[in-house]
Amino acid sequence: MNNQSDSTNRLAKPMPPVMLPTQGVLLGLDFGTKRMGVAVSNSDQTVAVPVETWLVREPAQNLKHLRELIEDYRAVGVVLGLPIRTNGEEGTAAAVVRQFGVWVAEKTKLPLVYVDERYSSAEAELLIWRRGESPSKRKQPLDSLAAIVILQSYLDAPDRIIPLPVVAANRPASDINHSG
Template sequence: MRILGLDIGDKRIGIAISDPMGWTAQGLETLQRSSNEKVLAHLQEQIHIYEVSTIVCGLPRNMNGTYGPKAEEVRKFGEKMKERFKIPVVYWDERLTTVAAQKTLLQGDVSRAKRKEVVDKIAAVFILQNYLDSKR
């Protein structure tokens, strides 16, 4: 069974998937946000295709460790996923994952336009990989 990692933003959702053994995270796609129903339907399809057993959502925290309004939005969306998919939803600290993703893409000399397309997917990879590493 695989684990799905999500970097949930206002405009896009980065999606990553683990390998079947749960050792590595690979970027899957960046999904443009639309209605919650469309997003949930797409995620349900991915959960079925990849036989996902758990979802890991990046939880935005302030640098001092407190939670803001974005964290509450992610939790509400997580509850919708939990109700609909009937699988565990885990929250993982996502501080600096987008910064790390941007830095990685800059080091890879990826163009500004391409970075915008993939940064959320790469952030989802960082979130999921950090979660997987913590489980070992």
Template sequence: MPDPVTAPETLLGFDFGIKRIGVAMGNTMIGQASPLAVIKGEDNQTRFGAIGALIDHWGPTKLVVGLPLHPDGAEHEMTARCRRFANQLHGRFNLPVVLVDERYSSAVIQARRGEVIDDRAAAIILQQYFDQYHPQ
């Protein structure tokens, strides 16, 4: 008996930072992530308001958050902050949140442009998720 057809899911990916949060979107049908937005502002009300607007507009079924680690896999201060951000996303928006190793996503962007572009880093993180869990 063939597997039932699964409806495509829209996902939002996040590259969390203290000053900016990069956001990307994609769906499981094509398995491609695209840069979407950069959210600026240090207060939670501004950040989560902007994230809520994106969630309302795109209707994702899942959120993906990059988890920074040292090259050897050890955790550091930003690891804990990203875990807290992921927990806040889940608590506020009641959507599943997946953490994805982001050790080299920002480095790839820096090498290309000479600066970090947060929405593109988010797209790399989300693409890593698609490549690992939804290979085409």
């Protein structure tokens, strides 16, 4: 095998998975271009609870709010839901979330992992329905409940994370506008 092939093969391999600390609070995020669902784990990383749904604004405000959440809860890592299509492939939405994840990791300096959020909104809807809440009250907590589902799925099976991309974007993550 020539050096060109060896070099290409090395570049094509996914980066090693990021490992989150096994103790300490984790922040779970359900990314949206308009709203962001937020959940946190307990320090033993066994249970996820809702925190809020925040309205996404311009990047500097989003970063300030994210840093406040990290400080308030003393988060040691981030779990971000990645929208995978039902056929298992990643589409445009997943690419946007991956860019957001790179931006979050870069700006907060916290380890970040992606988990499959394929059915998180449906599971959140089911949780609301089981509570017996009316449809008019459903929309507001849906994002934070989806964040619970995302975070809890990681807590229950931390070995099922989705690897980081080899190349996150064609431009620096700091140039990405996350205000949608």
